[in-house]
Amino acid sequence: DTEVTQTPKHLVMGMTNKKSLKCEQHMGHRAMYWYKQKAKKPPELMFVYSYEKLSINESVPSRFSPECPNSSLLNLHLHALQPEDSALYLCASSQGDTQMSYTQYFGPGTRLTVL
Amino acid sequence: ILNVEQSPQSLHVQEGDSTNFTCSFPSSNFYALHWYRWETAKSPEALFVMTLNGDEKKKGRISATLNTKEGYSYLYIKGSQPEDSATYLCALRDDKIIFGKGTRLHILP
Numbered sequence: 001d002t003e004v005t006q007t008p009k010h011l012v013m014g015m016t017n018k019k020s021l022k023c024e025q026h027m028g029h030r031a032m033y034w035y036k037q038k039a040k041k042p043p044e045l046m047f048v049y050s051y052e053k054l055s056i057n058e059s060v061p062s063r064f065s066p067e068c069p070n071s072s073l074l075n076l077h078l079h080a081l082q083p084e085d086s087a088l089y090l091c092a093s094s095q096g097d098t099q100m101s102y103t104q105y106f107g108p109g110t111r112l113t114v115l
Numbered sequence: 116i117l118n119v120e121q122s123p124q125s126l127h128v129q130e131g132d133s134t135n136f137t138c139s140f141p142s143s144n145f146y147a148l149h150w151y152r153w154e155t156a157k158s159p160e161a162l163f164v165m166t167l168n169g170d171e172k173k174k175g176r177i178s179a180t181l182n183t184k185e186g187y188s189y190l191y192i193k194g195s196q197p198e199d200s201a202t203y204l205c206a207l208r209d210d211k212i213i214f215g216k217g218t219r220l221h222i223l224p
Contacts, residue, residue, distance in 0.1 A: 033212075042204050042214035043159065056212075090158055104149065106158035 003027075004107035006091050012113045013081065021076040021110045023091030031055075032074040033104065034066060035090040043090055049074060050096070081114045088112075119207055121215035128195045129223050135191040136218040138205035142186035150179055150190055151204040153217065159204060162190075195222045 004025045013019050023032065031050045035043035048056035049068040063085075065077040074091055088109040094102040120139040128134045138148065147166045151159035163172040168183040176193045192199055202217040 040155075042153075042206075042217055044214075045212040048212075103161045103164050105161065108158055 004091055004093055004105050006089075006107040006110050008110055009108070010111050010113075012115065013078065014115050015081060015083075017081075018077070018079045020078065021089055021091075021112075023074040023076075023093075023107055024072055025093040025105070025107075026072055027093065027095075027105070028071075029093035029095055029105075030071060031094045031096055031102070032068065033092040033094075034074070034076050035092065035106075037088040037090055037109070047076075078112075081112075083114050086112055086114045119205060119213050119215040121203075121205060121218050123218060124216065125219045125221070127221045127223055128192075130195055130197060132195055133191065133193045134195060134220070135189050136203065136220075138188045138190070138215055140186050140188075140207050142184055145183045145186075146208045148181060148188050149206045150188070151206065153202045153204050155202075162203075190218075192220075195220075197222050197224060 007022045011019060033048050034046040036046055037043045045058050046060045047066045052068045052071055063080045067075040067077060088111050090109045091107040092104040094104045096102050122137050126136060147164055149164050150162040152162055153159045162174060163179045165172060165181040170181040172179050178191045179188060181188045188205060190203055200220055200222045202219045204214050204217045206212060206214040
């Protein structure tokens with residue numbers, strides 16, 4: 001099983017809503033990533049969890065709050081988002097995070113629209 | 116700040132022809148380089164991870180080389196097929212993970 005799953009596929013939320021994005025993998029990977037991708041642009045790294053601990057936070061605003069409850073799950077909690085946060089949010093996982101020398105497997109993404 | 120450049124931005128290749136394109140980066144602070152194949156409305160698909168100077172990787176008709184001393188990697192596609200049409204992204208890490216803007220490959224029938 002080389003699949004990374006993400007739910008929901010699509011999400012529409014207002015600026016006052018609180019919602020969560022979920023990512024799951026059962027490949028035994030110990031590193032998981034959140035990326036933000038705007039239309040026709042490459043992904044931008046947001047967060048990296050390595051062995052369930054936050055190892056990289058790319059100066060992401062606090063309205064995005066990641067959580068890694070266990071080694072298979074990664075959540076992204078959203079609160080008070082802005083319309084410019086509308087994007088495709090991609091989750092990825094890899095065997096480890098040692099200087100990014102492991103292949104990353106991407107999920108299909110959650111397309112988020114903030115009204 | 117790590118700057119990852121990919122060239123050309125766009126490429127049109129006749130079906131059956133071979134082609135190659137480049138990912139350039141500062142040669143210092145190199146950890147690993149990734150190549151991805153990215154189709155519109157899909158997530159990036161990993162092709163190669165390269166870490167050592169002189170690395171050569173191959174997957175079917177696609178291969179890649181890495182020169183960390185001069186700061187570039189080439190991706191080669193032999194005998195292009197319509198299904199090769201996609202954007203090819205490279206990504207590097209030093210303290211950050213940075214993606215290049217990609218080379219958009221169009222295969223002409």
